[in-house]
Amino acid sequence: xxxxxxxxxxxxxxxxxxxxxxxxxxxxxxxxxxxxxxxxxxxxxxxxxxxxxxxxxxxxxxxxxxxxxxxxxxxxxxxxxxxxxxxxxxxxxxxxxxxxxxxxxxxxxxxxxxxxxxxxxxxxxxxxxxxxxxxxxxxxxxxxxxxxxxxxxxxxxxxxxxxxxxxxxxxxxxxxxxxxxxxxxxxxxxxxxxxxxxxxxxxxxxxxxxxxxxxxxxxxxxxxxxxxxxxxxxxxxxxxxxxxxxxxxxxxxxxxxxxxxxxxxxxxxxxxxxxxxxxxxxxxxxxxxxxxxxxxxxxxxxxxxxxxxxxxxxxxxxxxxxxxxxxxx
Numbered sequence: 001x002x003x004x005x006x007x008x009x010x011x012x013x014x015x016x017x018x019x020x021x022x023x024x025x026x027x028x029x030x031x032x033x034x035x036x037x038x039x040x041x042x043x044x045x046x047x048x049x050x051x052x053x054x055x056x057x058x059x060x061x062x063x064x065x066x067x068x069x070x071x072x073x074x075x076x077x078x079x080x081x082x083x084x085x086x087x088x089x090x091x092x093x094x095x096x097x098x099x100x101x102x103x104x105x106x107x108x109x110x111x112x113x114x115x116x117x118x119x120x121x122x123x124x125x126x127x128x129x130x131x132x133x134x135x136x137x138x139x140x141x142x143x144x145x146x147x148x149x150x151x152x153x154x155x156x157x158x159x160x161x162x163x164x165x166x167x168x169x170x171x172x173x174x175x176x177x178x179x180x181x182x183x184x185x186x187x188x189x190x191x192x193x194x195x196x197x198x199x200x201x202x203x204x205x206x207x208x209x210x211x212x213x214x215x216x217x218x219x220x221x222x223x224x225x226x227x228x229x230x231x232x233x234x235x236x237x238x239x240x241x242x243x244x245x246x247x248x249x250x251x252x253x254x255x256x257x258x259x260x261x262x263x264x265x266x267x268x269x270x271x272x273x274x275x276x277x278x279x280x281x282x283x284x285x286x287x288x289x290x291x292x293x294x295x296x297x298x299x300x301x302x303x304x305x306x307x308x309x310x311x312x313x314x315x316x317x318x319x320x321x322x323x324x325x326x327x328x329x
Contacts, residue, residue, distance in 0.1 A: 022129060083116035103242040104167040105212070118159045126155025167242070170212050174243045177210030179278065181217075182249070182271035189264040195253070196224055216241060230257060245274055 088094050094112060101111045108114070130151030134144045181202050188198035199217045207214045216237060223233045234254050238247035249270050256266045 017128065017132065019132070021125075082120045083113045086116040086119060087113075099240075100163065100167065102240045103170070104163050105170055105215070115159065115163070119156055122158050123152050123156040126158075127152040130155070171241065171243050173210060173212040174216070174241055175245060176278070177206065177213050178243075178245055178249070179271050179275045181206055181210065181213050182267050182274065186264055186267045186271065189267065195230075195257075195263055196221065216246075245277075 088097070097112045097115065101107070101115060106115075127148060131144070131148040134147050134151075138144050184202050184205060185195075185198045188201050189195065193201065200221050203214045203217045203221060220233050220237050223236070224230065231254050234250040234257075238250035252266045252270055253263065255261070256263050
């Protein structure tokens with residue numbers, strides 16, 4: 001009787017703690033998001049009062065990964081302790097994690113620590129929430145512990161999956177918007193602007209259509225203004241995004257700057273080749289559509305058509321061959 005009462009108390013306590021933690025985290029996140037949002041009228045007044053603030057928006061986005069909200073600041077303070085169990089032992093592994101975060105757009109100094117801390121929090125949250133829900137519905141037994149471990153393991157890898165999705169989304173945005181950006185750079189260069197001014201113009205004009213490219217070019221402009229060599233800036237532009245086309249563009253611009261060839265011609269050739277590649281990829285996907293449609297046709301559509309066409313004939317044959325089964329005399 002004592003063991004049963006202790007099990008009920010522990011089960012109810014775990015369930016209550018899990019529900020309370022989930023509700024508290026949701027309310028905290030909503031209040032933090034609402035507190036950081038400024039009214040539209042106030043934003044427009046700031047734009048009128050400070051016209052250069054529009055140009056500095058992308059430069060503020062460069063520091064993505066830096067904690068700005070209350071919850072993010074709390075996570076940043078707790079991240080050194082939480083990330084200690086997952087922190088790699090070698091500098092190469094740390095740089096590898098930082099490279100993945102850079103490709104996803106998180107460039108803060110403590111971004112790797114916050115990433116590892118999020119994985120630990122996801123593990124703990126999956127264990128508490130999943131274990132509490134299973135204990136409430138199934139009771140405390142071996143199956144509950146097994147499923148709780150599975151849910152905790154899935155939750156542990158959830159931040160990595162989300163990071164991969166964000167990285168792929170950014171890379172696709174860069175790939176599809178880069179030909180348009182190159183066309184605009186060609187127009188700017190042929191109009192007499194330098195490469196730096198052309199990149200700045202692309203940053204301003206493509207802020208709303210292709211925000212990721214504008215953000216990357218804004219970071220490159222910022223590095224150039226800080227005095228870094230153009231070769232290093234262009235190399236970093238291709239390396240930190242992980243997009244092969246942007247790496248090729250950086251290599252072409254570095255060669256054009258090194259040998260003194262026409263930058264406009266290099267940009268035009270690269271833009272044409274990228275647009276041709278994008279069209280070829282679209283044609284390839286269109287050609288694969290017929291093959292991919294075979295599986296849903298065979299699994300879902302053909303059985304329904306088969307029943308509609310053959311069903312009446314089959315019923316008639318059964319009635320003629322086996323009249324006793326159809327109720328005939």
